[in-house]
Amino acid sequence: MSENSRRDQVHLVNLALVRLTGASLKQIQAEYFDVLREFFNDSSWWTETFPLAIVADTTDYNVEPSGGQIIRLSTVVDANLFPQPADLADLLARLDAWLAGADLADFARRIVAERRDDAARSLRCQEAASR
Numbered sequence: 354m355s356e357n358s359r360r361d362q363v364h365l366v367n368l369a370l371v372r373l374t375g376a377s378l379k380q381i382q383a384e385y386f387d388v389l390r391e392f393f394n395d396s397s398w399w400t401e402t403f404p405l406a407i408v409a410d411t412t413d414y415n416v417e418p419s420g421g422q423i424i425r426l427s428t429v430v431d432a433n434l435f436p437q438p439a440d441l442a443d444l445l446a447r448l449d450a451w452l453a454g455a456d457l458a459d460f461a462r463r464i465v466a467e468r469r470d471d472a473a474r475s476l477r478c479q480e481a482a483s484r
Contacts, residue, residue, distance in 0.1 A: 394424050441476040445469065 369381045393399045403416050407429075416423065429437045448469050457465065 397425065397427055400427060437475070441472055445473055445476065
């Protein structure tokens with residue numbers, strides 16, 4: 354942690370001690386920790402990249418972060434550096450269910466349908482390649 358970051362954190366805690374009369378240092382530190390944990394978990398602000406060789410028909414991989422814990426998978430990038438959904442079949446099922454009930458303008462429905470078709474084509478190619 355840089356000296357500036359440390360100084361900012363100390364300043365924040367000192368401001369809280371002054372403005373939250375009666376609160377103990379331990380209470381403020383605990384609340385500060387909870388706020389940061391909630392922010393990083395909900396916002397996906399903190400990310401880490403793991404290069405990983407993906408094998409067809411394999412769904413379980415052991416991935417170890419450098420510190421902390423993994424909350425969610427945010428992106429899968431293929432060998433050509435194109436982002437791919439982690440589970441295309443699930444994505445297509447959810448998209449179809451959403452489209453069935455969505456009230457979209459014709460142009461918007463066409464754009465979504467074209468991207469859906471791209472994902473379905475990608476899934477068929479992946480399935481064909483794994484045979």
